Amino acid sequence: MSDYLDIDWLLSDEEKLVRQTARAFVAAEAQPVIREAFAQGRFPMELVRGFGELGLLGANLEGYGCAGMSNVDYGLIMLELERCDSGVRSFASVQGALVMYPIHTFGTEEQKQRWLPKLAKGEAIGAFGLTEPEFGSNPSGMTTTAKADGDGWILNGEKTWITNGGVADVSVVWARGPAGIQGFLVERGMAGFSTSDLHGKMSMRASVTSSLAFTDCRVLASHVLPEAKGLKAALKCLTQARYGIGWGVIGAAIDCYETARQYCIARKQFDNRPIASHQLVQEKLAWMVTEISKAQLLALHCGRLKDAGRLKPEQVSMLKRNNVAIALECARISRDLLGANGVMEEYPMMRHMANLESVKTYEGTEHIHTLVIGEAITGIPAYR
Numbered sequence: 001m002s003d004y005l006d007i008d009w010l011l012s013d014e015e016k017l018v019r020q021t022a023r024a025f026v027a028a029e030a031q032p033v034i035r036e037a038f039a040q041g042r043f044p045m046e047l048v049r050g051f052g053e054l055g056l057l058g059a060n061l062e063g064y065g066c067a068g069m070s071n072v073d074y075g076l077i078m079l080e081l082e083r084c085d086s087g088v089r090s091f092a093s094v095q096g097a098l099v100m101y102p103i104h105t106f107g108t109e110e111q112k113q114r115w116l117p118k119l120a121k122g123e124a125i126g127a128f129g130l131t132e133p134e135f136g137s138n139p140s141g142m143t144t145t146a147k148a149d150g151d152g153w154i155l156n157g158e159k160t161w162i163t164n165g166g167v168a169d170v171s172v173v174w175a176r177g178p179a180g181i182q183g184f185l186v187e188r189g190m191a192g193f194s195t196s197d198l199h200g201k202m203s204m205r206a207s208v209t210s211s212l213a214f215t216d217c218r219v220l221a222s223h224v225l226p227e228a229k230g231l232k233a234a235l236k237c238l239t240q241a242r243y244g245i246g247w248g249v250i251g252a253a254i255d256c257y258e259t260a261r262q263y264c265i266a267r268k269q270f271d272n273r274p275i276a277s278h279q280l281v282q283e284k285l286a287w288m289v290t291e292i293s294k295a296q297l298l299a300l301h302c303g304r305l306k307d308a309g310r311l312k313p314e315q316v317s318m319l320k321r322n323n324v325a326i327a328l329e330c331a332r333i334s335r336d337l338l339g340a341n342g343v344m345e346e347y348p349m350m351r352h353m354a355n356l357e358s359v360k361t362y363e364g365t366e367h368i369h370t371l372v373i374g375e376a377i378t379g380i381p382a383y384r
């Protein structure tokens with residue numbers, strides 16, 4: 001039982017309906033293909049149309065074909081997607097929080113009309129290029145440049161570790177211009193723009209991760225996101241995505257915990273007794289359900305704050321840092337409870353565990369979120 005605290009009682013009927021819709025889609029369409037997709041190292045592209053039809057992409061944005069749901073609805077969707085796989089949730093996170101959100105927030109009316117309806121329907125795919133080979137946790141050091149050139153800009157540089165990079169129709173790319181960091185919309189096929197996929201990931205295998213290269217890539221003025229000025233704008237996008245991650249990872253944790261709970265009740269050792277009858281095993285199950293319940297309350301509270309316009313980035317850091325850490329621990333503990341079977345692909349633990357290692361790193365590592373919280377409570381930045 002993963003709703004130990006009856007947290008459902010805090011949800012509206014509409015929120016439960018949104019969750020049920022996402023859950024049913026994941027069970028019918030995503031779960032049957034995820035193991036094979038992960039083994040093959042491919043994102044299950046066949047899911048994208050369904051995401052679009054159900055309004056799961058950029059679900060918390062208003063207008064332009066977006067579903068206009070609440071932030072709690074959006075969080076519940078992320079949880080259901082990551083119950084299947086972090087790669088499935090990452091696709092929706094990037095599309096909604098890192099591509100649609102910046103176009104919606106920083107774009108011109110023309111850019112919104114051109115991209116948002118297609119992105120919402122899953123007819124176009126987006127990527128977000130911030131990280132560079134030499135600048136990950138510290139994107140303020142980025143070396144990708146944007147030089148003014150007549151009525152446009154010339155981009156030079158490289159981005160790496162970009163989710164959806166190789167399959168994206170449009171990438172939100174951050175580059176250093178004369179007035180500071182600025183966001184651009186770079187479209188697939190533009191001269192001087194190329195992508196190459198990263199191979200050999202042991203984690204997040206059901207997700208496309210790519211490098212983006214810009215060699216005298218000319219973008220028109222109409223491809224500048226006019227209000228995406230400064231690193232602050234990029235960080236605003238990351239806050240949106242981190243919020244979704246804080247919810248999503250609970251899904252992975254629940255999948256691990258539920259699998260382990262059922263297994264421990266069924267599996268018998270020593271005098272034909274279920275392993276769930278041992279105190280050491282119960283302690284692990286009790287730890288997991290407690291941490292999952294706390295994570296759910298934290299996520300729901302942050303969601304209510306966000307819907308009220310009160311959620312602060314440092315609160316999102318607590319949500320992301322805590323919930324990723326407990327999800328990873330649930331994956332490890334539940335793997336242990338399945339013994340040797342726990343290492344097999346027919347159980348989800350190793351896949352979730354491997355994925356969650358990426359989730360711990362991306363969108364601000366655990367260290368970086370610790371430092372964000374540290375700065376918030378002391379007033380002293382300790383990043384250097």
Ligand SMILES: Cc1cc2nc3c(=O)[nH]c(=O)nc-3n(C[C@H](O)[C@H](O)[C@H](O)COP(=O)(O)OP(=O)(O)OC[C@H]3O[C@@H](n4cnc5c(N)ncnc54)[C@H](O)[C@@H]3O)c2cc1C
Nearest residue numbers: 128129130131136137161162163204358362363365367383
């Ligand atoms: C699967 C996957 C998908 C990704 N998708 C995207 C994407 O779509 N778009 C994008 O832009 N990026 C993406 N990333 C990149 C991700 O955001 C970066 O990997 C992350 O920001 C960390 O940067 P780094 O890997 O360079 O590690 P580094 O910054 O080199 O950090 C390495 C270690 O040093 C620690 N560290 C660094 N600085 C400090 C400090 N000041 N104090 C204490 N510890 C510190 C870190 O916490 C970490 O433990 C993705 C990454 C992965 C793995």
